[in-house]
Amino acid sequence: xxxxxxxxxxxxxxxxxxxxxxxxxxxxxxxxxxxxxxxxxxxxxxxxxxxxxxxxxxxxxxxxxxxxxxxxxxxxxxxxxxxxxxxxxxxxxxxxxxxxxxxxxxxxxxxxxxxxxxxxxxxxxxxxxxxxxxxxxxxxxxxxxxxxxxxxxxxxxxxxxxxxxxxxxxxxxxxxxxxxxxxxxxxxxxxxxxxxxxxxxxxxxxxxxxxxxxxxxxxxxxxxxxxxxxxxxxxxxxxxxxxxxxxxxxxxxxxxxxxxxxxxxxxxxxxxxxxxxxxxxxx
Numbered sequence: 570x571x572x573x574x575x576x577x578x579x580x581x582x583x584x585x586x587x588x589x590x591x592x593x594x595x596x597x598x599x600x601x602x603x604x605x606x607x608x609x610x611x612x613x614x615x616x617x618x619x620x621x622x623x624x625x626x627x628x629x630x631x632x633x634x635x636x637x638x639x640x641x642x643x644x645x646x647x648x649x650x651x652x653x654x655x656x657x658x659x660x661x662x663x664x665x666x667x668x669x670x671x672x673x674x675x676x677x678x679x680x681x682x683x684x685x686x687x688x689x690x691x692x693x694x695x696x697x698x699x700x701x702x703x704x705x706x707x708x709x710x711x712x713x714x715x716x717x718x719x720x721x722x723x724x725x726x727x728x729x730x731x732x733x734x735x736x737x738x739x740x741x742x743x744x745x746x747x748x749x750x751x752x753x754x755x756x757x758x759x760x761x762x763x764x765x766x767x768x769x770x771x772x773x774x775x776x777x778x779x780x781x782x783x784x785x786x787x788x789x790x791x792x793x794x795x796x797x798x799x800x801x802x803x804x805x806x807x808x809x810x811x812x813x814x815x816x817x818x819x820x821x822x823x824x825x826x827x828x829x830x831x832x833x834x835x836x837x838x839x840x841x842x843x844x845x846x847x848x849x850x851x852x
Contacts, residue, residue, distance in 0.1 A: 574593060574617050574620050583623045583628070584628075585631075588725050588728050591635075591639055594616055599647070599720060599722070603835060603836055604836040605835045605836075606637060606835055610798075617632075637798065638660050638753060639731065641833060642659065642660045643731055646719075649708070650717040655707050655709050656847050656850060658704070659738075661700045661701060661702065661703065661704055661735055663699065667735075668700075670682070672704065672735070673742050673743075673747070677742075677779060678740075680778070681779070698768075698772075701751060702753045704750055707748045744780075744783055745788065747791070748792065749794065749850055752796070754795075754796070755798050762808060765795045766807065766808060766810045769827045769828075770812045770814070773791055773826065776791040792829075795830040796832075796842070798833065808827040810826050811823055812826040829846070
């Protein structure tokens with residue numbers, strides 16, 4: 570029996586089954602060879618709207634982000650499994666469902682919670698952050714606690730696995746085990762560019778705050794990346810914005826809020842991006 574890709578809510582309106590549509594579009598198997606993400610996203614959209622033409626472009630837009638994230642997450646996980654390197658990038662849920670500060674060991678995360686509390690109590694200032702789309706670990710510390718078994722077939726259990734693998738790292742990461750983050754978007758509008766730059770700048774400022782509280786003299790720097798299906802010159806220029814904290818004193822060297830941005834339109838481009846990230850993260 571072929572699963573329905575579009576269901577109906579209590580009012581009879583069409584609701585896309587995001588997971589079922591993704592699985593159906595790849596016939597439950599990870600594509601071999603080249604995987605063109607952009608083309609495949611359009612194919613999933615066509616499948617959904619063929620089944621139910623009432624599905625709007627807005628409804629599809631909400632799904633495309635999840636589909637794109639699964640493509641990237643599965644491919645980079647498989648690359649980590651097969652190539653035996655130590656750069657593992659995993660998707661994170663939004664801040665309402667999970668606080669990424671809890672990935673750190675208690676002796677590190679306590680300083681983040683303390684800063685939030687003191688800002689609120691003494692200055693009525695909120696430290697409002699959002700989770701990056703992906704967190705990047707240096708898996709040297711794992712000692713193979715996570716089995717490196719590539720994903721070949723995809724069902725709902727596999728999607729749950731890739732969506733929740735980050736939970737194995739909760740409370741066990743030292744200050745230097747998390748080495749970067751990445752924001753991924755299917756497209757970049759001016760407001761999305763600003764969102765990525767803001768997140769990168771705030772992430773790096775928080776890292777410097779932790780460095781100070783932990784009395785670490787020369788820490789490994791944290792990296793923040795941006796990625797989209799397509800990038801133009803305006804996108805690239807906007808993402809070169811300086812990290813605010815790095816220009817507040819002559820003692821610091823100015824740095825970009827986003828260290829590098831990538832056009833991830835395919836598996837080939839993702840693998841190239843991994844090579845660049847490895848060079849920046851493990852230099």
